[in-house]
Amino acid sequence: MTAVVQARGVRRAFGPVTVLDGVDLTIASGEVVALLGGSGSGKSTLLRILAGLDPAATGEFTVPRRHAVVFQEHRLLPWKRVIDNVALGVPGDRSKCTDALAEVGLADRARAWPAEMSGGQAQRVAFARALARDPSVLLLDEPFGALDALTRLRMQQLFGRLRSAHGFAALLVTHDVDEALLLADRALVLADGRIAADLVVPLDHPRAPDDPGFGELRRRLLDLLGVPLASFGGAHTGT
Template identity: 60%
Template sequence: MTSSTSVPATAVRVRGLRRVFGARSVLDGLELDLRRGEFLALLGASGSGKTTLLRILGALDGADGGEALVPEARTIVFQEPRLIPSKKVLANVTVGLPRGAATRATGLRALAEVGLERHADAWPATLSGGEAQRVALARALVREPELLLLDEPFAALDALTRLRMQDLVGELRRIHRPAVLLVTHDVDEAVRLADRVAVLRDGRLVTDEPVTVPRPRDPGDPAFVALRRRLLADLGVHAPGEAATSTPGPAPASPEGASA
């Protein structure tokens, strides 16, 4: 069951959550709390249930048991921007919102926040991958969500654009203060952005700990390195020294979708 919650300090409360595909329990009694304004990064191998959990919290899938309490105001940013080709950038940002000058002004402010105010009248086909994903972020934030769900939103970007998008998400989160759940395969990304990092395995969280590395976070910081190593070990990745800096890339699609 998924429903809204009005508990002031809590954005997400999950208890005993189960999701079954055939004979396989992708989520098996999952327990999770996420405070308002908190940023949680969720790691796990492909098929571990990360995207299944995100889809349930976003009301795109149902659970087979347990309880998930979430805010009514929630939005999802996917790996693909999912812009409407036949609508210009501003119309993509405000799609589904009431028409009018106030909505247009709100959309323009959102585009300004992601550095794309000059692209309001551009067509999606003219945007780079990073620009399109910034439009997707603006579309999510214009709805002022209390919960922002991010499903590997930087996975298709080049390394430099990815770092810039990470910085942008961190800044937008600081300004808007939604609770954020980021699904990612990248350990460095998780440690760089999140207040907490959790590892999902066998349908349950096997790791859930705060990130105490001071911001801005340097991957060479001993505390960053130590947490990275612990998380990689929890993911079953054992490499000498610092040779491994992120988890393996996505495997073929699992029952939960194209990315796990």
């Protein structure tokens, strides 16, 4: 498959602290890759570099111009209505924005203000804003991390539907092992400034934690993260 994201030897230091020390990464067209690692391992730093938001980084990386970023915070402009937030950076015909809102289930909230939206609805708007750009790659920085458990599950399901409909590639930064296994084709572990492990997730979509093979993949991924499943009695799945 054609690579749409490529990074070679990406480095980033903050003063004397080297966070990324030669990261190599490839994402194929239509592939969803989850990026996990401990706190401070550089997950969000790498995503910001790929998004073109950190000019101080060194190394080589290529990302298509048709990419969009969704952060943990929805970052809606409070003085613009929902439809105007979706239209940011989308010149010309607003039909793409209207269609994107319909896809995330908010066709009737186009004229609402961000303050009138719940957390889950605001994050749906953020996804609609990304979709309106017709991206070939989504860069997602813990996009469901600030949501309650039920809303998080619904947003994960929405992501799966959008991926099936659009076929975009994605880099998903997450701290949640189950989320990585539910959504991604591969799960990468970032440690000591480099990609320390690359786990293929050979499960059909849609997925559920009780699917055959899911538990073994969870155990393997937790082991790669240095968090043996036995430490939590087999119940805890975050990092």
